[in-house]
Structure formats: structure tokens, C-alpha cells
Ligand code: IMP
């Protein structure tokens with residue numbers, strides 16, 4: 001498939017299919033179930049909008065009691081990171097003493113996760129871990145490491161399964177590389 005992005009023709013190439021994502025999500029959930037056990041409540045903090053679809057699929061494979069919370073941050077314009085980042089919604093209240101799993105779509109520079117982890121220090125959680133569907137290790141500029149990672153990918157821009165380009169393409173059921181045609 002090819003799409004027109006601001007006058008430039010781009011190739012959309014499937015990187016991870018629906019089945020790849022489903023299988024990997026099950027394995028990640030299995031690890032999380034194993035690590036946390038089934039006794040204590042886990043607050044799954046989904047970072048909107050990118051992790052909306054991944055988070056929804058992940059939680060349905062978790063076995064402990066869960067609470068779902070969301071947070072919205074903004075850090076991107078187009079395919080380049082602007083370096084600006086802000087909380088669009090406040091940190092959810094009543095996280096004190098809870099086990100929190102931040103669910104992100106992708107760790108790129110690591111700025112978002114670094115920012116969120118610092119913000120969440122204030123809530124005095126019992127524990128905070130990060131689960132990211134995708135990680136771009138070569139792009140890291142901040143010393144962050146997700147505890148659970150779906151797939152490591154190269155520095156290329158990807159769309160689909162929640163990941164967007166200027167708000168579009170989140171609905172693709174697969175993850176695709178976007179390259180110049
Ligand atoms: P970071 O703060 O640089 O780690 O970037 C993280 C955020 O940037 C992610 O949560 C995404 O919203 C966005 N992002 C980074 N890389 C991509 C990409 O390849 N496609 C779509 N969004 C991306």
C-alpha cells in the first residue's frame with residue numbers, strides 16, 4: 001500500500017501482522033502474570049492514545065485483579081520528535097501504595113517514559129514498571145529501559161495498531177514501516 005503524506009508518496013510495509021502482535025502480547029502477559037502473581041491489584045496505566053489498542057489487548061490476558069487508568073501526554077508532531085512534552089490529563093489520583101504498570105506503545109528517545117516515571121515518583125506507588133509494545137534501542141537519548149518489551153525495532157517510523165502519523169492510521173490492525181516510495 002502507498003499513502004500520500006504532505007505531498008510525499010510513502011510505502012506502507014507490514015512489519016508485524018495481527019497474528020505476530022497477538023502471539024507476542026500473550027507471551028508478555030504470561031511474563032507479567034508470572035512476575036506479579038494473582039493476589040495483588042495491578043493498576044494498568046495506559047498512555048493514550050498510542051497504547052490504547054495494545055493496552056486493551058494486554059489487559060484481557062492478565063490474570064490478577066486489575067484497575068485500568070489512562071494518561072495522555074503529547075510529544076510528537078509529524079515524524080520528528082519536537083522535544084516538547086506535556087501532560088494533557090492529570091496523573092490519576094489514588095495511585096498511592098499501588099503496583100503500577102505503565103503501558104506504552106513505543107519507546108523512541110525515552111523522553112516520554114523518563115517524564116512519566118518522574119511524574120509518578122510523586123504518587124508513592126508500591127512499584128512502577130513499564131511495558132512497551134515497541135522499542136527503538138538505537139534512538140534512545142534517555143537512560144530508560146522498559147521492563148517488558150514486545151518487539152525491538154530499527155529507528156524507522158512505524159504506524160498502526162494504535163501508532164499514528166498526525167493522528168491517522170491508528171486503526172490499522174498491523175504495525176507497518178513507513179518508508180519513502
Ligand atoms: P519518546 O518520548 O521519544 O520515547 O517517544 C515516545 C512517543 O513518541 C511514543 O509514545 C509515540 O507516541 C511517539 N512515537 C515514537 N516513535 C514513533 C513511531 O515510529 N510511530 C509513531 N509514533 C511514534
Ligand code: MG
Nearest residue numbers: 048049050105
Ligand atoms: Mg505515545
